Amino acid sequence: MGVTAVLLPHGVLVLDEVVPSGDGFLATVPAGGSLRIVDLEGNQAADTLFYDAHDLDNRYSAMDTVREQQQAYLTTGSQLLSTDLDVLATITADTVGRHDTVGGACSQESNVIRYGEQHRHQHACRETFLRWGAAAGIGARQLTANINFFMNVPLTSEGGLTFADGLSSPGAYVELRAERDIVVLISNCPQLNNPCNGWNPTPIQVLVWGPA
C-alpha cells in the first residue's frame, strides 16, 4: 500500500466533530479548504458523498472517477470527479492506502436482499443520507454511488468482488482538499452484518479547515 501523510498547510479550523456510528455529518467546505476524516477506533466505514455546492446535480460520480483515472481504488492523489467531470476534491493524505467506491452504501432494502427480511428495520446508511442530506436539498434522486472511506472491497481480475477485513487502524485518516465549494455528506456506517466495520461500528472524527 502506498501510505503517505504529507500534510498541506491548513487554514483556520472551522469544524471538529465526533460523529458516532449511525449518525451523519453535513457541511460545506469552501474551495481550497480541507476535510479530514479520522477512523478513531479502526475498521470503520465512512460512507461519503460530495456535491458542487452551487449545483447539486453536479455531484460526485464514482464511475466517472474510476474510469478517468483507470483505477478502482482511491488513495492519495485521487481526484474525485463529478458527473460533469469537474474535480470536486483531491485526496491529499491517506494513512490507509486504499478506499472503496464501488460497493455503495447499505440501506434497509439492500440489507433485506443481502441478509434477509429480519434485517429490514436495522439502521442503515441510506436513511442517514436522507435524514442529514435534507437540510441541503439532497433527496433520493441525489443519492448515487458513494465513497466508503476505510473500507476494503477487493476486486479481482476474474471480475469478482469481495468484502474483506479493513486495512484501517485506530487513528487512521484521510484528508482532502476542496477544489471548488463542495457539500460533504457522511453516514458513519451502522452495518452489523459484515466485516466492513469489524462487526462493531465505532465513531469517526471529522475536521474542516478553511483555505490556507
Place this chain on the structure above:
Amino acid sequence: MTGHDVPGGAAWSFRVRHGREMRFTTLANGANVSLLLFAADHPVDRLNVPDTLKAQMSARIHPPMVLMSDRGLALASVTGSSLDWHDALGGHSTERHVTRFGPSSYQQDRNDRRLSARTGLLSELRKHGRDRADLHASVNLFSKVALSGDGGLSYVEGHSVAGDWATLRAEVDLLLVMSTAPHPLATTWCPAAVRVEVTDAPADDASRLFRDESARALAQSALVWA
C-alpha cells in the same frame, strides 16, 4: 413481438411490462449500449449498480445476475448472453470523450454528427420529465473494462462482434433509457447499431437459483404484483 433497430451513436427510451423479455443484438462489431433503468411505477426508483454488484459479489454483469434498484427490487434479470462480461464500472461517455475525435456538427456531418451518451441519455430522460438528477451509473452492454489485481482498469478493444446478444427479463414495469454511443474508453469512434426486440419471457429459474440475494430481490419484485 415488437422490435426496433437503434443506429450506432443514437439514443432511445422505451417502456416494457413486467414478464416481458428484451433481446439486445449487436448489428456490427464493437457495439456498446449504455443503459439506464427505472421502475416505471415509481418517481425515483432506479438501477443501483453498487447494490447489484455487492449483493452478487461481482464486478461485472453476466447471466444470470439480477439488476437491482435503490428500493431493493429486481428490476430485470440477465437471462442470457453470448458474453460473460458486461461493463458496470465505466459509466457513459460525455461530450469531452466525443470531442477527442475532432469537431462534429449537424451542419457538417448531418445525421452522422457525433453525440455523447450523456447528451443522448439526457434528451431521452427529458422526454419523460426527468433530468440530470436522474442520471445514475449505467450498465454498458457488450463492453468490457478489465480489472487488474491492484484495481487498475483497462478497456478491452473488440470485446463484442456482430451478432452478440443479451436478454433481460423485466421483473417490474420498466422505463429503459439507452445510448449506442461508443464506450467512453473506446479509442476510436465506432458506433454500432443494436436491435432491440421485446417478447414474452420464459420462466426465469436461473436467476432465482443463482444466489440467495438474487432470489430475495426477485421475491421483493413479486410482492409488487401480489
